Amino acid sequence: MTVRLNQDNLSTISKAETPSYDRTGLKAGILHFGVGNFHRAHQAVYLDDLFEKGEGHDFAIVGAGVMPSDAAMREKLAGQDYLTTVVEQDNERTAARVTGPMIDMMPVGDGPAIIGRLADPAIRIVSLTVTEGGYFVDSDGHFDPSHPAIAEDGARPANPKTVFGLIGAGLKRRQEAGIAPFTVMSCDNIPHNGKVTRAAVVGTMRLSDPNFADWIDQNVAFPNGMVDRITPATSEREIAHCAETFDIDDAWPVYCEEFKQWVLEDDFPQGRPALEKVGVQFVPDVSPYETMKIRILNGGHAIIAYPAGLMDVHFVHEAMETDLVARFLEKVERDDILPIVPPVPDTDLSDYFDLIKRRFANPKIGDTIRRLCLDGSNRQPKFIVPSILDNLKAGREPSGLALESALWCRYCRGITDSGRVIEPNDPNWDRLVEKARAAESDPSAWLSMTEVYGTLKDEPRFAEPFAKWLAMLSEKGTAETLKVYLGD
Incomplete structure (x- = not known):
């Protein structure tokens, strides 16, 4: 018999660990924007572990959000007293735990209430997971103050709608009241995420109050961080599995791998x-760790995503069981990525890559190829293009990464090798389809997307192999093209 997840029913849950600490004694110390699956599988789990040790109980989480989907999340979480079932799945084990570090969530869209909570002296950290594409950066990776949402916040600073406008307004309220500023901690998977967040907050405030923007830049901490845990989206499949396996009726459980960093x-x-x-791990400089993770893991996801998508592979572990895809990942990583990743303290990059492959091959996660293919227009400039550029700087021709780029282009034509229609899978899908179809006769049409490739269109050591692979994909298909690259 399933048990509806809420505080009153915790004592009746027998197939999952539940909080042993007194949740009524928790006090808010962190306000978090973006209470999605990754946050609840990562930051919230670390805090739950700490609370179990009897420490940090004044750093409980208050959630906040600005997207329409956040309202549905708030409704579901509020109905279960902000508890979450986290199911950790490894090749050899599956275990569930109920986590309880979140104690409230602000009404979505209620700017004054959110700003008021940000001004509370008890809030010492404001964290955020707003996705890679949520930082309003231009093609060069710089903050774009001309974006309509940011421009609107600049024109109406007292009534902000974006995360960065709200954070700025909260800092302004604290400054006026003589309250020390909170730390702003990005938990998103982007290089130098603290620096990027600083640019977004300062840049938004500069539109309305340049002096205050300077004050933020000089007085507010924005630490960089590297986060890692594979966390697929929740579907009816996971909700049903949670009920059937652990007897817990959770409206939005989180399924993830056992590994986290x-x-x-x-x-x-x-x-x-x-x-x-x-x-x-607390370190003086997170850069080596984030470069390693973004290039090897996130780049690796892109490497397997598009050939698998074109070959109608559904799950990530199935892609790793597909010989051509697995060997493509191995060759591109070892030829084009590992040689140009800078050293990381106390880390063997080859061992790290072996760990990544084991994680990708975990059959219990249920991560989908479609999720890995999602939002390439935001992910490719962060996860793939930097490796291309570093290879070129080192005098190397990144043939495998050129093929990866051609596979992304081919995927964006919107049809797999078997003729199956690919449903829109990017915020810029219509434009990508147009560019990909134009590239059938003119490959430079794809590389002309400077927001992704910068000036690589004019670099023959990349543009020429890209054009070669794209033509081969059209003529021979994905499998045969992979065989050519692999020397079969």
Whole structure:
């Protein structure tokens, strides 16, 4: 018999770990924007571990959101007292735990209420997971103050709608009241995420109050961090599995791999929870770790995503069981990525890649190829193009990464090798389809997307192999093209 997840029913749950700490004694210390699956499988789990040790109980989480989907999430979580079932799945084990570090969530769209909570002296950290595409950056990776949403916040600073406008308004309220500023901690999967977040907050405030923008730049901490845990989207499949396997009726459980990692720069002037006691690495400079992860893991996801998508492979572990895809990943990583990743303290990059392959091959995660193919227009410039550029700087021709780029282009024509229609899978899907179809006769049409490729269209060491592979994909199909690249 399933048990409806809520605080009153915790004692009746027998097939999952439940919080042993007194949740009524928790006090808010963190306000988090973007209470999605990754946040609840990562930051919230680390805090739950710490709370179980009897520490950090004044750093409970209050959620916040600005997207329409956040309202549905708030309704579901509020109905279960902000508890979440986290199901960790490894090749050899599956285990569930109910986590309880979140104690409230602000009404979505209620700017004044959110700003008021941001001004609360108890809030010492504001964290966020707003996705790679949520930082309003231009083709060069710089903050774009001309974006309509940001421009509107600049024109109406007292009534902001974006995360960055709200954070700025909260900091303004604290400055006026003589309250020390909170630390702003990005948990998104982007290079130098603290620096990028600083640019977004400062840039938004500069539109209405340049002096205050300077004050933020000089007085507010934005530590960089590297986060890692594979966390697929929740579907009816996971909801049903949670009920059938663990007897828990959870409206939005989170399924994830067992592995998790968090590397943070230790810059928290108003204090922080002692997360080092539960496995978080605090380092002076997170750059080597984030470069390693973004190039090898996220780049690896892109490498397997598009050939698998074109070959109608559904799950990520099935892609790793597909010989051509697995060998393509191996060759591109070892030829084009590992040689140009800078050294990482106390880390063997080859061993790290072997770990990544084992994680990709985990059959219990249920991660989908479609999810990996999602939002390439935002992900390719961050996960693939930097490796291309570094190869060129080193005098190397990145043939495998050129093929990866051609596979993305071919995927964006909107039809698989078997003729199956690919449903829209990118915020810029219509434009990508137009560019991909134009590239059938003129490959430079694809590379002319400077927001993705910069000036690579004019670099023959990349443009020529890209054109060669794209033509071969059209003529021979994905499988035969992979065989040519692999030397079969």
